[in-house]
Amino acid sequence: MKIDTRSIGKVLGTPDAWRFVLLHGDDSGLIREYAASLTKKAAGSLDDPFRVSLLARDDHPRFDEEATALSLDGGRRVVWVREGTDGLATATAAVLDSPCNSLIIMEAGALPARGKLRKLAESRPDSASIGCYPEEGRALEASVRRMLEEQRVRITSEALGWLVGRLGADRAGVRNEVEKLSLYAGENGELTLEDVLVCIGDSGSASVDDAVFLAMEGDRAGADLALERALSEGANPVAVARVTLGHISRLRRVKAEIERGQTRAEAMKTLRPPVFFKKQQSFERALDAWSLAALLDLAQRTQTFEFACKQTGSMDVLLCRRHLAGIAAKAAAGRRR
Template identity: 25%
Template structure:
């Protein structure tokens, strides 16, 4: 069966009721996937083992293997692609000893169809959410408190769908407004912007401009304030993806303003000027190559013990070496 993130409470209930044999998460919103995988782990309270998907690996043996250290395990299977074999399909139609969580970027039709049709399997697509979905999530989380329309709009424009980050920021807002019945735009500015979002936006602008000094200062500040390094990378990826999207639309004849209206969430009004400057100055090739560098940096952060600061510093320097960035005058 297919469940969307906003209906994940149903998935949680089915896991607790022992009605699900496995879950497939797929899509481009890695923050959502990471969050919901962590929620499944909390529900089951089992040790976790990670493996990489292969069409010829013995799934049945893996999912029914007994552990020396616990009665059951969560088996997280990453890199899911390709079509499903009969053996894998048959295994997933029955309840296995261990609980499988599959994670895919692009899902083959046969796998997607299997998880959609089987009542005991859950398919959870994780893609960027609409402004309306984010509003519902924020309102639900802030239940019991009123919120001004402008404050809600600001939150949805500045908080992304990475649940760990989103809920952390909303918790901070709730603490700040503990004795208030109505949350105002001023409350949101005071509770959230100074610590995180402004700094994150400033870092992105410094990176695109190639402003090494301010970029490194922003990195230092964000890491000092315990901003997850993966959030920093993914925010940069999201920004460049937005630039690339707008560039493609303008090449097809759309105006910049029209193309920007298609972005979800929209560019916050304080940074529209910078965004338009970057759209006008950068070309599609440089944006695409920057995205490749950012993706490689994300993989390095996940898979190595390299110094985080060095990774971020080299990221900008590599952009310079490849002539991917536009040089801006000091007074711009």
């Protein structure tokens, strides 16, 4: 059965309703989180040697043996398979057609829609196929707010908007940042924009911010250095694209207000959240470098760049370096004019 986004919570909360759950897609952190949640719900813990069998890629030959074994304490066994491939489809189908009642949880990467594992999971009523892809926009905002609520921490809308625009695409990275913020705020605390800037400002997300701001003002050398720092700290090229789109959107908003007759200072005051005071000069230099039409064209090219990064097998880091270099070159030319 193919599970849509709205029904994922029900699947994770009712492991007894399923015999096979396939977790596939591009977000390895989200896949691992779902697998761990389902395993804990079904077996009570992640490391019970009598009820949980964890099979890495080298352990795949033991799949039949583990999937058909009986639990020594009478509870239901969980067979948690990592790095699943279509090569396991035949063995999985055989186990599902047998009388054994183990729950098979299989992690896989990006699988083709017509692949054997996906066809198997989507065609059977006792099986679930869950696509795990990087969240963005409102979906990511909702997830971050929910994670913070689990820690009894509140966050202002201004702080949440800034944070979401700078988080990476991988769920594990998002959760790490949320946990850091939760520790800073403390139980029943509230995070403001200033709090988030203090906590996240020295991480890879700050390097991404620096790289985008410097590129947009035409500083090629500075943008290159900041980007390499961000990449070395684990930044994702898709996150770079999203920060770039957010920066372009804010520049366009200010440009539009100026064309309507407002002064630059007045137009910049309309931004929420406001431009961080350390970035104001860089923001204004970018305003000098780009016209409204050029910003619209750059937004479209950045969306194309983001889409290219998400393609299977794409050289996303190379595309990222090339895209920011092109932005810096065009900005420098715009400022000279």
